[in-house]
Amino acid sequence: AQGDAARGEREFNKCRSCHMIEAPDGTEIFRGGRTGPNLYGIIGQPAGAAEGFRYSPSMVAAGEAGLVWDAENLRDYLADPTAFLRAHLGDPRARSNMAFRLTSGADDVIAYLESVAQ
Ligand code: HEM
Numbered sequence: 001a002q003g004d005a006a007r008g009e010r011e012f013n014k015c016r017s018c019h020m021i022e023a024p025d026g027t028e029i030f031r032g033g034r035t036g037p038n039l040y041g042i043i044g045q046p047a048g049a050a051e052g053f054r055y056s057p058s059m060v061a062a063g064e065a066g067l068v069w070d071a072e073n074l075r076d077y078l079a080d081p082t083a084f085l086r087a088h089l090g091d092p093r094a095r096s097n098m099a100f101r102l103t104s105g106a107d108d109v110i111a112y113l114e115s116v117a118q
Contacts, residue, residue, distance in 0.1 A: 002071075002107050002111070003105075003106075003107030003108040003109070003110055003111030003112070004107075004108045004111060005108070005111040005112045005114070005115040006112075007105065007108040007112075008105070008107075008108035008109045008110065008111050008112025008113070008115075009030075009112045011105045011108050011109045011112070012030060012109055012112055012113075014100075014102065015032065015036075015039070015100075015109070016030065016031070016032035016033065017032065017033050017035070018032065018033050018034075018035035018036035018098075018100070019032050019033065019035075019036040019037065019038070019039050020032035020033065020034065020038060020039075021038065021039050021040050021113075021116055022038050022040055023040055023117075024040070029116050030116070036053075036098060037050035037053040037055070038050050038051070038053070039113060040116065040117050041117035042069050042074075042113055042117075043069050043070060043071065043074065043110070043113055043114050043117070044068065044069065044070070045068065045069055046063045046066075046067065046068050046069075047059055047062045047063040047067040047068070047069060048060045048062060048063030048064075048067075049063055055097070056095060056096055056097040058085045058089060058091070058094040058095055058096060059085065059096060059097070061089055061091075061094070062085055062088055062089060065088075065089065067088060071107075071110050071114075073088075074106070074110055074113075075106045075107070075110065077096075078101070078102040078106050078109070079101060079102060079103070079106065080101050081096035081098040081099075081100070081101070082094070082095050082096045084096070
């Protein structure tokens, strides 16, 4: 990845009110809230696929339509989740339940997310 994973880990504090990172064996990698889904292994994973999480209808639709997270689409999503889903689905009424926009440091956060789930 292009980003700096160590910086990204610090930036991830912006996400922790809503997201935790927990490995499949239950190891807690980054303690956080549960308003959003577990982000372990998110890069390379289909959208809307975390076990036991209730996603918005738009996120479910995006996953069913084949959206798989990669560094590029994740950067776009983080900048404006609802705008990303509207563009991706071609549906002006699509909405993400993630009410947060990351305005800088996305490459670092993405490098961190990649580094925790090799
Ligand atoms: C969804 C990343 C901050 C709440 C997601 C997804 C990603 C993500 C990748 C899609 C997950 C999937 O498809 O399984 C991040 C990162 C953040 C951040 C990297 C910080 C830079 C936040 C914050 C909140 C939040 C602060 C709460 C205020 C949610 C919710 C969803 C979600 C509710 C589900 C969206 C839906 O169903 O439409 N987030 N997030 N996130 N996030 Fe975040």
